[in-house]
Structure formats: C-alpha cells, structure tokens
Amino acid sequence: MLDSGSHDSERFEMTHSLHRRGSVKDLHEDYVLIFYTSKGINREGSDEKMKQFWHVLSHYEQDLVNFGNHHPNRSGGEPYNMEDLKKAKSQMNMAVFKDVEKLKACLQEIKERDFGISVVVSGLYGETKRICSEIGLAPHTVNLSLGIHGNKKKLPEEGVLEIHTMCGHGVVPFNLILEMVKEIKAGKTTCKEAAKKLSRMCDCGLFNPYRAEKILQKMTATK
Amino acid sequence: MRIDKEKCTGCELCHPYCPVEAIATVEWEDESVSEIDQGECVECGNCLERSGICPVEAIYRPTLEWPRSLREHFSNPNAEHPSTTTMGRGTEEMKSNDVTGRYPRGISGVAVEMGRPGVGTSLRDVETVAMALAEMGVEFEEENPVSLLMADPKTGKFKEEVLGEKVLSLILEFKIQNDRLERVLKRIGEVSTRIDTVFSLDLINRVEPDGGIPGMAIAEKAGFSPRPNTKTNVGLGKPRFREV
Numbered sequence: 337m338l339d340s341g342s343h344d345s346e347r348f349e350m351t352h353s354l355h356r357r358g359s360v361k362d363l364h365e366d367y368v369l370i371f372y373t374s375k376g377i378n379r380e381g382s383d384e385k386m387k388q389f390w391h392v393l394s395h396y397e398q399d400l401v402n403f404g405n406h407h408p409n410r411s412g413g414e415p416y417n418m419e420d421l422k423k424a425k426s427q428m429n430m431a432v433f434k435d436v437e438k439l440k441a442c443l444q445e446i447k448e449r450d451f452g453i454s455v456v457v458s459g460l461y462g463e464t465k466r467i468c469s470e471i472g473l474a475p476h477t478v479n480l481s482l483g484i485h486g487n488k489k490k491l492p493e494e495g496v497l498e499i500h501t502m503c504g505h506g507v508v509p510f511n512l513i514l515e516m517v518k519e520i521k522a523g524k525t526t527c528k529e530a531a532k533k534l535s536r537m538c539d540c541g542l543f544n545p546y547r548a549e550k551i552l553q554k555m556t557a558t559k
Numbered sequence: 560m561r562i563d564k565e566k567c568t569g570c571e572l573c574h575p576y577c578p579v580e581a582i583a584t585v586e587w588e589d590e591s592v593s594e595i596d597q598g599e600c601v602e603c604g605n606c607l608e609r610s611g612i613c614p615v616e617a618i619y620r621p622t623l624e625w626p627r628s629l630r631e632h633f634s635n636p637n638a639e640h641p642s643t644t645t646m647g648r649g650t651e652e653m654k655s656n657d658v659t660g661r662y663p664r665g666i667s668g669v670a671v672e673m674g675r676p677g678v679g680t681s682l683r684d685v686e687t688v689a690m691a692l693a694e695m696g697v698e699f700e701e702e703n704p705v706s707l708l709m710a711d712p713k714t715g716k717f718k719e720e721v722l723g724e725k726v727l728s729l730i731l732e733f734k735i736q737n738d739r740l741e742r743v744l745k746r747i748g749e750v751s752t753r754i755d756t757v758f759s760l761d762l763i764n765r766v767e768p769d770g771g772i773p774g775m776a777i778a779e780k781a782g783f784s785p786r787p788n789t790k791t792n793v794g795l796g797k798p799r800f801r802e803v
Contacts (some may be wrong), residue, residue: 374655452797478792482760509578
C-alpha cells in the first residue's frame with residue numbers, strides 16, 4: 337500500500353503533519369518539509385543554520401503553498417513573510433510543497449548544504465522514497481499512520497476531514513469548514529477566500545490552502 | 560474561555576470557530592447572547608486570538624487554576640506546559656531519530672493520539688486506553704507531558720483531580736519490542752470500542768538496510784491498514800547516532 341519566535345521555551349510537536357487524509361491522487365499535491373533540531377544534540381548553536389534554511393527555501397518561494405515556524409502567524413491567512421523568517425530564532429521550520437519535483441530539488445540543495453539538522457518529509461511514502469533515491473538519500477525512520485479508530489460516528493464527512501487534518505493541532509474546526517461551504521454555496525465568498533480564512537487558523541504554516549481550495553470546489557460543485 | 564454577556568451582541572460569529580461546539584446562544588436579561596459551556600470548552604483560544612472574530616471584544620481568557628489549566632496546555636498549540644516548560648503535546652519522537660537513536664531497529668514507537676482528529680477527549684477516555692495498555696506491560700514515554708497527569712504510570716491510572724477535564728488532543732506514547740507489537744495493537748483495537756471519542760494511531764519504525772519496515776506487516780496482521788502517506792526522516796541529521 338505504501339508504494340503507491342517570540343520565546344525560547346522548548347517546543348515538542350508530535351506528528352502534526354502525519355494524518356493528512358485524501359486520495360493518493362490528491363496527496364500528490366501535499367508534501368510537508370520539516371527542518372528539526374534536537375535538544376542537547378544539535379539545537380544549541382543552530383540559529384544560523386535555521387536561518388540559512390530559509391535562504392535555501394527562498395529559491396522555491398513561488399513553489400510553496402505555505403511555510404512557517406512554530407511562532408504563530410497572525411497575518412489573516414497570508415503566508416509568513418520569508419524575510420522575517422530569515423531573521424527569526426526557531427527550533428523547527430516547515431514548508432508545504434504542492435509539487436514533489438520542486439521538493440526534490442529543494443531537498444537536494446539542503447543535502448548539499450550539509451546543515452546536519454534532521455529533515456523530515458511528510459507525504460506519500462512511495463514518492464518520498466523515490467526522490468530520496470534519486471538524490472542519494474535513503475529513508476532513515478518512518479512514522480506510519482494507522483488511521484482513525486474509536487467512536488467514528490463523531491466524525492464529519494470526508495471532505496471536511498481532509499481539510500481539517502491539514503492542521504494536526506485540530507484548530508481548523510469541522511464547523512468552520514462547514515460554514516465556509518455554506519457561505520460559498522450562498523455566493524458570499526469564493527473557494528479561494530474560504531481556504532485562506534481556514535489557513536489563518538493554523539499557527540504553524542502547515543495548512544495547504546491550495547489543496548483546501550480544490551476540496552472546497554468539489555464540496556460545493558453543483559450536481 | 561468566557562464571554563462577557565454585557566458586551567456580547569449575540570451575533571453568533573464566534574460559534575463555528577469552536578472546535579468542540581461549546582458556544583451556544585442563550586437568553587440573558589431578555590437578550591440573546593452567546594455563552595461558552597465550561598464543561599465542554601477546552602481552552603484552545605480559537606474563539607479569541609486565533610479567530611480574532613468578536614467585533615465587540617466580548618471574549619476573554621480568565622486565569623485558569625489547576626486542574627482546569629491543563630485544558631489549555633494540551634489544547635492551545637501556543638500554550639506552554641508550566642511544569643515542563645514545553646509546548647505541544649508530544650516529544651521529538653522520530654523527527655530527530657537519525658541523531659537521537661530513540662527508536663533502534665527491533666523497537667517500534669507507538670502513539671495513540673486521543674481526541675484526534677477534531678473531536679476532543681475526556682481524560683476518562685484517555686485513562687481507559689492507558690489502563691488497557693498498562694495491563695500489557697507498556698511503559699509510557701516519561702518525556703511526554705501526559706506522564707505528569709498519571710497517578711501511576713505502571714497501571715495507567717490518572718490523578719483523580721484531572722479525570723473531569725477535557726482536551727482537544729493528548730498523546731499516549733510508548734516504545735515496544737517488535738515481537739510484542741501485534742498483541743499491543745490488537746489490544747488498542749479492542750479498547751477503541753470502549754471509548755466515546757476517536758484517536759489517530761501512529762507507528763514508528765527505523766527502516767531496515769534493505770528498505771523494509773517491519774511494523775507494516777505486523778500492523779496489517781493486527782488488523783490495521785497503514786495509510787500511503789507517512790512522515791519520513793531522511794537521515795540528514797548530524798552527529799548521526801551510532802547504531803550497535
């Protein structure tokens with residue numbers, strides 16, 4: 337199946353990009369790149385490398401659908417300002433690609449820069465393995481999603497779930513997505529604007545507004 | 560979170576921003592105003608700074624005392640756990656496994672992400688799952704802030720005073736030898752029928768030299784279907800952990 341900021345406290349994020357849902361076709365437009373320092377090993381003294389990461393990412397800025405660090409982005413759904421990120425202190429940086437080939441090019445550049453900071457790719461494993469192989473890397477460790485369990489009667493329709501799981505912190509509420517669907521159908525907003533409004537809720541820059549817009553288009557298409 | 564009824568105009572704009580549907584319209588002094596159900600609210604802050612939606616600034620965050628404060632610590636991504644000075648719900652897990660060696664070959668990492676996606680969880684449901692896992696001899700990750708809520712990690716019993724609390728999500732995290740994984744996963748499947756909420760399940764494996772992922776076949780044997788998307792550490796961290 338698989339082959340198909342502002343303060344200095346420690347921040348441990350866990351798996352907040354792992355459980356993104358959607359068909360294999362749709363997930364082809366959703367890859368998260370995470371640049372992550374480890375406490376007591378390579379976090380201390382990593383400030384310059386974390387900033388340099390953004391210099392590399394700036395070569396792909398037009399290919400990114402979102403990006404950020406762990407400091408909240410309050411810019412009304414607009415992406416972070418990359419120039420600000422280049423100056424920011426951070427323990428974890430993230431970027432979302434919609435094109436795996438652009439991700440590959442970026443990953444190759446990161447490899448060549450030899451930062452020594454852990455790099456994680458969240459997305460289709462078959463594609464991740466392929467691009468790794470093409471640039472001389474091999475997957476080191478994987479985190480598999482074994483799905484959702486328990487009282488699944490509490491879950492909404494799949495389209496809502498696909499949008500919601502783009503923010504692992506769960507702060508893009510089911511009802512807000514449904515409200516956006518209602519507003520789009522009533523002609524009060526567009527799918528693009530609605531996706532931006534939903535993206536605003538995600539503090540980390542992990543939400544994929546490009547894909548959310550497409551899902552909203554499907555959910556609101558007149559049959 | 561609370562709403563100042565004197566200020567609230569009853570516009571209901573804040574309602575869809577609540578991930579746990581805790582905001583409702585009530586009648587108060589012959590007016591329709593919004594109120595936050597304190598039993599349901601997980602203190603995530605969505606209705607306040609994340610949404611910035613209230614036109615009259617009626618929503619506010621009161622000072623939270625223990626144990627209610629844990630709601631914010633586990634539900635608001637920007638809140639800090641005061642006892643650990645950490646943020647977030649988990650650990651570094653596999654993101655830095657190339658430099659930490661936290662998950663060597665032969666060992667799987669498992670995370671039960673209670674309340675996720677989007678439903679939220681009571682601490683009683685978390686305890687139900689934790690006790691079922693503890694009966695299997697599972698040892699919970701000490702660095703995970705959940706460990707601070709347990710009265711006895713050996714039994715999975717939580718502190719009495721936290722059991723009435725509710726959070727957006729919380730992670731039960733542990734490592735297990737691969738030869739014990741199937742039984743533990745089956746137990747997780749069994750206990751999933753005894754809770755009122757949902758959870759997302761993670762399985763972490765160090766990739767074998769031939770590219771194999773041993774936990775995949777074990778998970779399938781236990782009745783789970785790994786999804787096609789994963790998180791993959793691509794091994795660029797240094798200094799690389801020296802494996803035995």
